[in-house]
Structure formats: structure tokens, C-alpha cells
Amino acid sequence: MDDFTYHAPATVAEALALRAEGGGAARYLAGGSDLLLAMQRAEPPVARVIDLKGIAALREIRVAADGGVALGAAVTMAAIERHAHLLAHYPALVAAAAAVGGPPIRNRATVGGNVCNASPAADTSPVLLALGARAVIAGGGGERELPLAELWSGPGRLTLLDGELLTAVRLPALPPRTGCGFQRLTRAAMDIALVSAAAVCTLDRGDRITAAACALGAVAPTVLAVAGLGAALAGSRADAGTLARVEHLAAAAARPIDDHRASAAYRREMAGVMARRAMAEACDRARATSGGAA
Amino acid sequence: MVQQAEQQALQQQFRYVGKRIPRVDIVSKLTGAAVFAEDVKVPGVLYGKLLHSPHPHARIVRIDTSRAEQLPGVRAVATAADLPDKRVGRVVKDEHYFARDKVRYVGDRVAAVAADTREIALEAVRRIEVEYELLPPVRDAFEGLAAGAPIIHEDLLRYTVVGPAKPQGGNLCSLNSLTRGEPEAAFGECARVFEQVYTTQMQHQTYLEPHACVAVYNPDRTYTIHTANQGQFPLRNAVAEVLGVPQNQVRVVPAEIGGGFGGKSIMKIEPAAAVLAKKAGRPVRIVMSRHEDFIGGNPRAAFHITLKTGVTADMRMHARTIDVVMDQGAHAMGAGAMAASVTQFAEGPYAIPNLRITSRLVYTNKACTSAMRAPGGPQINFALESETERICAAMGWDGIEFRRRNAMPTDYVNTAGGVNRSVFTLDTLEACLALSGYRHDRARLGPNRGRGLALGNWNVGGNASGAVIKMNGDGSVNVIGGVVDLSGVNTTMTQIVAEALDVPLERVTVKSLDTDSAPHATNSGGSQVLKSHGLACFKASEHIKAQLFELAVDELDASAERMELKGGQVRVQGEPSRAVAVTKLLSQAQGKTGPIVGYGATGNSPRMPSMAAHVADVEVDPETGQVKVVRYCAAQDVGLAINPMSVEGQIHGGVAQGLGQALCEQFTYRDGQPQNAGFLDYKIPSALDVPMIETTLVEKPSVAGPYGAKGVGEPPVVPVPAAIANAIYNAVGVRVTSLPITPEKLRQAIREQERGGGA
């Protein structure tokens, strides 16, 4: 990884042009906390590095009038951790950001890098997925948007077209009485998740679930939404029986592997436990919110 | 109370010993001025890189280095052909430094290159062509013992044995056994006999600094090697053996060392750097990557321990057999010695009249295990102290009373036939119970919380060591030792010499010098430095005193026996007015005896147990099996703490390392291939995983060490896994008998219990 050129464009357009010129040996760099490790093994070697942190627009957290949020791709975990609106309305995202590495890593690591590295264990991804986030993408042909789930095609693989750039992750506004939760299991503190789960739910005045979603990390080739969970839970009371259904559905949805960190069977069981706990957290927070997210 | 008074009286005798003195190296470490091996600057230095075997077991058909040699910027390539065809080893001579006929583990050294840049060196290594004929690997110790297993060392029975190992042929590198009484017959006299198997994992030392060295081949055909090794003398001897040169032609200069824990008591890259430096005619630096350091390291061996224990109705262990099978890896290294030493301390902190300990050390196609902090200690102790609690639970006995009745007393004749002096088992146990309030709030810890106790020992030996002290004209002194400054050695030696000569600390300089300059000394390991080198420094001080007293005979008109050295004066005891300044004697010496130089030495000394008693409080998440350690208390029998701050630091570090062994660390292989050779995958506890550790020091002087001090580095790692396992049992009622106790393993055990299958 010794001979590469470094570029610090000031605009997205410049970044796209540099990337197009550099071809397959060029890479976008955000915090570099994944990229630098990947560069040590990259074949063919990386010849051009395009640093996105100089692009002001990518470092912004924009709160819309309805309370929804656009997170610039180069927003760091540390910035998420101390953002008042995110702390108030998306505490699960803050918890996930705060779970990434140690403080020095969180000062560099970005949400765009976390998403684009496409690790199934990425901590912010399950929360973003459960919240129904959309990816905003810039490319030669202009801007487009996709549901986040459609961005990942496998471990470390994206559906982005060659040279395309993630500019932001858009979080929809949350309906009233909506809460979110995030849980992760590791072997020791400061570890990549063995299993993680995020949950979102909306309750009506009678404590019945009107909408719910759950996403799992580290139990499939990509971060995974638990399919059919919203429909299965709709109308049911947010009680222990419902949480047991969440556990069951999540464990059934998981497609984990065996490795030296844990067996597939354990990961599957834990996917259920983490999902249940995340959903319990989400329900508690939904009850605690008085009105809408705005 | 009595004990406290005793301790205070002990400490008041001294001015420098027993005090919390900041480390003498603290400023250079904190400012970054300390020079580690990688920092050593030598003009014209080349980058060295090793080629490691990618296969666990294979025959080498052909090695072709020509494509590497042709690469511009490559200055030397070395293979087995560049070294004498001679097997080396500290215990069993079972290893060619560079593989010759076969490779025996992933990471085995095949060749090395030296080049102008790191990139060229890496490329050159890739260009070396090795044709291998793959052989089936021996994946674990039991596979190695099985009939028809692939044989790793075909010539084992023809190998030279220099240590306590007893090779048996096949893959059985050593079989050692010790017996007292008649255990088999004695089981028949017992009220009940318990049997249980315990297993432990391979654990890496995970020192902060990977192995690094710089080698220079000098015009006078000698070698100079700067290295981060735990002992310049053992290393020098090992390198000279590999190179086939006399020991005087290798000069090893100790660099600052970024941790060792036993992992740096073995030669590693130094011979490769030396042979490359000679071939290239330029100095060579080799720094191992973390990956290389894992695959080519010398981790703690995995043990399989079968315990059989017979108890009498009056709570006594009457008979016990301990059968240990050790997964040694490809070469004997330090593990060969461990097989023997384990048999010596496996009796643990107990006195059992009928006892047999058998250890089998088995070659496997994995990294060569060797010394790691208290080699063998925590493995055996995990079995012994888990079993203590299992027996007591089954019999309805109180674990503390059981330990009291079976505790090893002092002056105990051990199973090997030696006498264990200065053993303070019960004092240590009681100190820990008091510190932790063991019984006090045990019932009120809260749901899924439990408290666990373990009592452990490490038997500290001592190896031959010499020290020289030069007294300067102004009465200040320079202490010359050949012991690496690890875990505060130089600070402790400063305190010992300052005390012995009654000179202020700032007038004592202790240096660990190279092998040409210092007298032969032991390596910094096994908690033995204080007992061996510390005593040598003390004796060298006494030698200085004797010379000064002799010089003062005329001046004071008194015999030397009546004199004392106090505050820069030699005085007649009890008559402070009859005194002469040391500086005056020193200037007189110039005209009489010449310079004042003291020499002190110690020979090998027998092992003596140092005790540690630990209490852990844990909280278990029964749904996930996760364990959080919420409180930790450690008491240790230290003789006298020369520097209590250093001793407490050793206890804190030992406990943290023990928690890793207890809960998360495990170096794993699949079909002979390492699975987690890096810190992303090999998990060690971080500051967030380790609770505050409360300590108490039991200070009852030992008969062996200077000022009654004992070795302190190993004991605190020993009882940790058992204390944690016992705490988990008390929290959720399940006993895990294999280390590490990962969340998955514990969850599995809890699930079995939920289904009613648990024991």
C-alpha cells in the first residue's frame, strides 16, 4: 500500500470526477478505519485515495421540518453521539454509534463508511435499516435514492454502480409514540458484534402495536430485516407474549455461520434474545414519548 | 491486628526497602525516550523478513531462492543451508532453526531475506519457491497419542535431551511422574472418591511489543544483537548454539522490552538476523508483525487434566491422582521443562498424603508452546480449585473449613522430596477472606450474582546470577547486572542496594548491560529475579561493605565485625562518635587496595511456594451466558514487598491476564491452521472488562529472598480462572469445566440445567 496518490476534493462533483479518472484502483476514503486495513491486502493495490472529509455537505446532519434527518455520509460516530436531536429521537442510533470501537476510532469512523463497508456486523446498519432509512447516491447520471436494504448485495459488496458515491442516509420522521432500541452481544468490551439487533415500534394509545420492524446484524451475509415482523405484530399488545414472538421470528430469520467466535446455533438463539430485548427497549421508549418526533 | 503490627514493625526497620518508590525508568518510558529494539539506530541497516511455513506438516522437497536473490535491493537470503546441520533446543534438541527436512507448524521458519526496503523484503519472501509434500497434521494431543498417528519427530528417541524431559517415542515428547504414598490403595480408605476432567486452552502472552531485533556482524567477526528478549544470557547461549560459534563471539545488548510474560524467553528472530547480517555484510533489523507473532509465538499450552480425589469423612483429602496431557506444539522449547515442573507444584496449596502426578507432553502440529506467566500454574489450579468447591458442594461441606484442614503447612516435604520453606497458606487465605468480607454479604449479592474463592500457589525457583557494584570516589554506586529490566527490576535492585549500603536512591544507578559487560545472570521470568539477582545485588553490597570495613580497621581501631555503614560513614556499632567518612576511606583506598568493586552471586535455588488467594464477584446474564466481573479481591504472600506499588501492579496485571484466560482468550486451530492470529479475532480483556482490583499483601519474611522478599509476578495469575468458575457456579448453579468460559459455553451449560440435565 505504498504508492498511491491522495486527493482532497471540496465538492461531490470533484470527487466523482477524480474517481472516474482513477478507475478501479481508486477508492473513496472517509475515516479510513476500514479502508486502511483493506488497503494492506488490496489486489490490485489501491493507487488513488479520494478523501471525502473535506466536502462540507457530507459532514452535515440536517434535521427536516418534520423531524426526519439526513445524515451526511462523512458524519462521524462522535458527531452522532453528541447530536441533541438524534439523542432525543433516535437514541438507538446514538447507542449503535457509541458502540463502535473506542473514542479515537469514533472520532474518525463515519456512518457512510460503516454502511459502505457492507460488513454484516456494522453497528449502525441494523438501526438504520429498522428505521427505514434510504441511501442517497450521487453518480455520473445524477442523484438517486434507494431503500438501504437494496444497497447491500453481500459481505463487503454494494449494489453501487462503478464510481457512485453515497452522499447521505435519510431517516424518515418518526410517528408519535414511536421508540427504537439497539442491543449487541460481544465477547468482551470493544469487540465486533457477535450478534446485534435493532427494533422500532409504534404504539397506539391502548398500548397496541401499529407498526414494528426489526433488523439483525452479524447473522447473515448482510444486515438483515426480519421479514413479516411488522404484519405479525400489528394489533397485538406490547407484552411478554408479543416479545416472545419477536424472539422466535428473529431467531427463525437469522442465517448465521459457525466460526471461531461462536457457533451458528448460539448466534441464532442470541439473535432472538437480542431482538426481543431491542423490541422491549423500543416499546418502553414508545410509551415514554409524549407526542411526535418533531 | 497482630499481623498489621508485625508488618509495621517490619517496614520501620528500613529506609528504602518496603517503600513506594516510583520506577526509575518512569520518565524515559513516559516521554518516549526509552529505546526499544526497533528504535535502535545503526547505519546501513537492512530490513529482514522471514518466510514461514503455510502448512502444519509437510516434507520440504525443494527450496529455490534464486528468484528472490535476483530481485534488485535484496542483499541476502538465508536458509538451513547457511547454518550448521545441528538440532538445537533448551530441553530436547529437536529443532533446526530453519526447517530442513520438514515443516512442523504453520509459522515454522523456512528462510529469511534482507533487503534495502521493507517492500523489497516482502516481495523477495514471496519469490522464494518451496515445494512441499503435504503430510497429515496432528491436530491435538489425543490425536498425537493415538495408534497410527502421523509422527512429527521420527528421530525423537535419537535426539539429545539436556533438560528434565523424558521422551518416549511416537509423539510423546515427555512422560514425567511423581508419587508419594500409595494413592491407588488409599482410594479404598476414602469415604468418597470424586473424578472429573478439566480442560484449558492455548493462551498467547499478548505483550504490547512484538518481537524485534537488530543484528550487526562486526569486523572482528563477532556478532552484536540488540533485542527485546527477557534474558540476554540465555539468548546469547541459544544464538551461539545455532550459529555454531563460541559464546564470547555473540554480544547481546538488552533493549527496553515491551512486555514478555515468558513469550520473550525464547530465541526467535535473532539467529536469522545474525546470519543475514553476516551474509549481507550490513546490519539487519527484523520486526515481527502481530500476525507472525501469533503464529510463530510460544503460547501457554492447552491442558487436559483428569483429577481423581478421595476424601475422608473428616474433610481431608487422603488420596489424589492428577493426570495431565499437554498439547505442546511442534517443538519442546520451554514446555519440556514444564512437564517436569508441573509435576512439582501440581500438589497445589494442599498437603495430601497419597498423591500421584503424571504429565504427558505431546507433540502436535501447532505453535511451540512454552513459558507463559506461571507456566502450567493456572491450568492445574483451575482443576484443583474447581474441584475443591465441587467436592464441598457434593459433601455439604464448608469450602473454607475444607481448605483450612488440607492446607499445606510450612516446612512441608513436597512430593519431589524437597522441603517447602516459608509457606503461608492459611495467612494468605485469611487475609483474602478479611479483605473481601467473604461471608459477609454473600447471600445479598443480588440475582444472578455469585462470589467465588480460589487459593493458588506458584513455586518460585531461582537461577544462578551474578552482580557487580562499583563504588565511586564520592560514595555513589553503579550496579551492573545482566538481568533485563522487566516489571520494575531495576527499581527494586536500586532499593535493595540503597538499603544495604545506606546511600540515597539518587546515588545508586542500576543498569542491565550486555553480555560482554555484565556477569552471567538469569532471565527475567518465573518471578525469580528478586530471589536470585536481588540476592546477588545484596551480596555484592555486603562485599563492598567488607572492603570498606577492612580499610577502616586502622582508622577506627576496631575489628571489622564491630562496624556498621550508616549515612556515608563507617562507624563502630553503638559508638556513633567513632566514625570515618566513606569518601575518606575511598581516597585512602587509591593508595592501598585500589578501586572498590563488589561482587555477589547466587547459585540455583530450590522452588518455594508463594501463595495467592482470590475472591471474585460476578454477575451472569443467564440468557446470553455473558459474565461480568463486578468486584475482585486478591491477597498475596509476598515475604516483604520491596516496593508495594510494584507488587500491587503485578497483582493487577496478573488478575487482568487471568480474566482473559478465564473468560475470553483462546488461540484456536482448525486442521493445523491458526484461526485467530490477530487482535481483531483473539480477544483480550480491555480496561472496560476489568473491575477495580482490591489487594492486600501478606508480609511474613521468607528465609530465601533479600530482606525476606519473595517472587511476586506469577502467583496472581494462578487462581483467577478457578475463582471465576466458582463465582459463576455460585451465581447460577452450573459448573463449566473447560476454559475459557465463553458466553456460548456457559449458555449451553445453563440450557442443559434448564432442561433438567445439569449436574
Ligand SMILES: Cc1cc2nc3c(=O)[nH]c(=O)nc-3n(C[C@H](O)[C@H](O)[C@H](O)COP(=O)(O)OP(=O)(O)OC[C@H]3O[C@@H](n4cnc5c(N)ncnc54)[C@H](O)[C@@H]3O)c2cc1C
Ligand atoms: C479498532 C477498530 C474497531 C472497530 N470497531 C467497530 C465496531 O465496534 N463496530 C463497527 O461497526 N465497526 C467497527 N470498526 C470498523 C469501522 O471503524 C467502521 O466500519 C467505520 O464506520 C468505517 O467508517 P470509515 O469512515 O472509517 O470508513 P472508511 O474506512 O473510510 O471506508 C470504508 C469503506 O467504505 C467506502 N466508502 C466510505 N465512504 C463512502 C461513501 N460515502 N460512498 C461510497 N463508498 C464509501 C470506502 O471506500 C471503503 O471501502 C472498527 C474498526 C477498527 C479499526
